[in-house]
Amino acid sequence: xxxxxxxxxxxxxxxxxxxxxxxxxxxxxxxxxxxxxxxxxxxxxxxxxxxxxxxxxxxxxxxxxxxxxxxxxxxxxxxxxxxxxxxxxxxxxxxxxxxxxxxxxxxxxxxxxxxxxxxxxxxxx
Amino acid sequence: xxxxxxxxxxxxxxxxxxxxxxxxxxxxxxxxxxxxxxxxxxxxxxxxxxxxxxxxxxxxxxxxxxxxxxxxxxxxxxxxxxxxxxxxxxxxxxxxxxxxxxxxxxxxxxxxxxxxxxxxxxxxxxxxxxxxxxxxxxxxxxxxxxxxxxxxxxxxxxxxxxxxxxxxxxxxxxxxxxxxxxxxxxxxxxxxxxxxxxxxxxxxxxxxxxxxxxxxxxxxxxxxxxxxxxxxxxxxxxxxxxxxxxxxxxxxxxxxxxxxxxxxxxxxxxxxxxxxxxxxxxxxxxxxxxxxxxxxxxxxxxxxxxxxxxxxxxxxxxxxx
Numbered sequence: 001x002x003x004x005x006x007x008x009x010x011x012x013x014x015x016x017x018x019x020x021x022x023x024x025x026x027x028x029x030x031x032x033x034x035x036x037x038x039x040x041x042x043x044x045x046x047x048x049x050x051x052x053x054x055x056x057x058x059x060x061x062x063x064x065x066x067x068x069x070x071x072x073x074x075x076x077x078x079x080x081x082x083x084x085x086x087x088x089x090x091x092x093x094x095x096x097x098x099x100x101x102x103x104x105x106x107x108x109x110x111x112x113x114x115x116x117x118x119x120x121x122x123x124x125x
Numbered sequence: 126x127x128x129x130x131x132x133x134x135x136x137x138x139x140x141x142x143x144x145x146x147x148x149x150x151x152x153x154x155x156x157x158x159x160x161x162x163x164x165x166x167x168x169x170x171x172x173x174x175x176x177x178x179x180x181x182x183x184x185x186x187x188x189x190x191x192x193x194x195x196x197x198x199x200x201x202x203x204x205x206x207x208x209x210x211x212x213x214x215x216x217x218x219x220x221x222x223x224x225x226x227x228x229x230x231x232x233x234x235x236x237x238x239x240x241x242x243x244x245x246x247x248x249x250x251x252x253x254x255x256x257x258x259x260x261x262x263x264x265x266x267x268x269x270x271x272x273x274x275x276x277x278x279x280x281x282x283x284x285x286x287x288x289x290x291x292x293x294x295x296x297x298x299x300x301x302x303x304x305x306x307x308x309x310x311x312x313x314x315x316x317x318x319x320x321x322x323x324x325x326x327x328x329x330x331x332x333x334x335x336x337x338x339x340x341x342x343x344x345x346x347x348x349x350x351x352x353x354x355x356x357x358x359x360x361x362x363x364x365x366x367x368x369x370x371x372x373x374x375x376x377x378x379x380x381x382x383x384x385x386x387x388x389x390x391x392x393x394x395x396x397x398x399x400x401x402x403x404x405x406x407x408x409x410x411x412x413x414x415x416x417x418x419x420x421x422x423x424x425x426x427x428x429x430x431x432x433x434x435x436x437x438x439x440x441x442x443x444x445x446x
Contacts (some may be wrong), residue, residue: 015215016221019216023182024185027189109223111225112226113225
């Protein structure tokens with residue numbers, strides 16, 4: 001299976017859910033990259049300049065909202081598209097994420113086909 | 126004298142050597158056991174990782190409908206460790222996905238060999254093993270005739286957690302009598318938590334969403350049973366309202382309005398008033414207000430909260446009155 005589509009970087013510490021998202025993205029022709037914590041995730045964003053970042057909120061060391069804030073503070077990364085992925089349905093988290101310009105906010109549990117549709121939609125905009 | 130001392134010392138030295146030798150042997154045996162256990166643990170962890178990595182891509186393929194159930198049947202064989210890893214992996218995925226994905230994953234938990242494995246666990250083994258088996262049936266909601274009798278027996282177990290797991294699993298039975306038996310037996314136990322009861326009340330509902338008149342009639346009889354303690358009656362009233370048994374609104378209101386002292390215990394009364402607030406039953410507002418100056422503080426607090434909510438409510442009945 002060759003993946004020559006846009007690059008999606010997933011920052012997620014749960015190996016089972018990462019493997020599922022990897023499988024779905026690769027099956028849909030996206031190039032996939034994974035980082036398991038906020039710190040290495042932010043470094044990878046700067047290095048790889050992915051087309052889209054799927055960012056979990058609950059991460060070890062630096063949490064997802066903090067990574068998002070750092071992305072927005074960095075002028076070079078201003079155009080990075082981000083989808084937040086979280087088990088949190090708290091309006092406060094959603095508000096914070098959308099205020100910092102995320103393309104979408106996906107709440108766990110989710111449907112994998114819907115995730116792919118949202119990824120596609122976020123990359124179109 | 127020196128000779129006697131010499132003989133005694135020789136004996137003491139021999140004893141010392143013997144003790145040292147024994148301690149050395151014991152230490153060595155303990156060391157060997159520790160190393161063996163560690164090696165086994167490492168081997169198991171390696172196998173668990175290996176199994177998980179084998180299962181995961183296949184489970185994803187199954188979710189895409191690229192492979193069939195029999196692939197897993199062959200792969201699982203009869204290994205208990207494989208069953209455990211397979212189930213844990215699916216349960217972990219189930220916490221993250223929903224809809225069609227979740228349905229497909231649940232169907233994998235119903236693989237025949239897995240079902241038979243848990244059926245055997247249910248029949249024999251320690252309470253912990255039985256609880257594990259009950260949780261499988263509780264999670265998958267498969268309760269066939271062959272397990273109903275066993276689960277029914279465990280609801281009466283001295284082990285409260287086993288009784289709870291069995292009762293919760295029995296709630297998946299299509300037969301109302303099974304669910305009724307589980308509910309009736311379990312709720313009458315002492316020392317059960319509200320959280321456990323709430324789960325049973327949610328699962329007791331027909332198809333987990335709607336509710337039937339026969340369920341409401343059963344609950345009405347259960348709550349008004351004379352042998353229940355005041356504490357238990359109040360707890361059951363709270364569970365009925367918090368799990369949204371809307372068919373119970375009328376009996377709850379009639380108990381609140383009853384002149385029978387039976388319903389006037391402060392704990393029960395407070396629960397009844399709270400239930401009217403939870404169901405937004407503004408038709409009960411006048412009855413609730415009669416308790417505004419009730420001696421018990423908790424009852425007055427319930428009245429205050431209910432009046433705050435219900436005085437604002439306009440119901441269809443009020444509007445047409």
